[in-house]
Amino acid sequence: EDQVTQSPEALRLQEGESSSLNCSYTVSGLRGLFWYRQDPGKGPEFLFTLYSAGEEKEKERLKATLTKKESFLHITAPKPEDSATYLCAVQALSGANSKLTFGKGITLSVRP
């Protein structure tokens, strides 16, 4: 069974204090790993797709990396508007190949 574990559950940062969010996964074969940002009461907003170990993607203050067991979302010099829940999801090569297995999310709060 595919599993995704995100840590920590919650993270409080001071504005400008860089950090990383972790997503550990077990999957029979990885088709893709996805990062989303979700604000309260809103739908998840797509951030990145990673397909193979060693791959990296960047967008503004965010950088996502992937190994064979985990992915990191690095946040450089965060601002209060980066406060949100960050969701990681994996899609397996086998089985129902459109199904995403989500982690429980990491709630990030950035204080001014």
Place this chain on the structure above:
Amino acid sequence: DTEVTQTPKHLVMGMTNKKSLKCEQHMGHRAMYWYKQKAKKPPELMFVYSYEKLSINESVPSRFSPECPNSSLLNLHLHALQPEDSALYLCASSQDRAGNEQFFGPGTRLTVL
């Protein structure tokens, strides 16, 4: 345009009511999804439509009935719901079923009294 729209934004219904949630995308995507999300939990997949045919039903109770009238529209018909069905209902779409990112709509906040 990477927008998925959903109506209504909020819905309050009694347990005997019949209502429908609507979802629309104009990205030419051929896979569309319904998810249910409870507070502080990740989204849970309910249904997947691929090329306008139902391809996945995650053992959802029959009081939820999906419909895909065409490649741009997805409906979720609701009947005889229970208070525990209160949640944020999310629609998503992707280019096809395999390996493509899913784009989510803003959701419908459903309250069942």
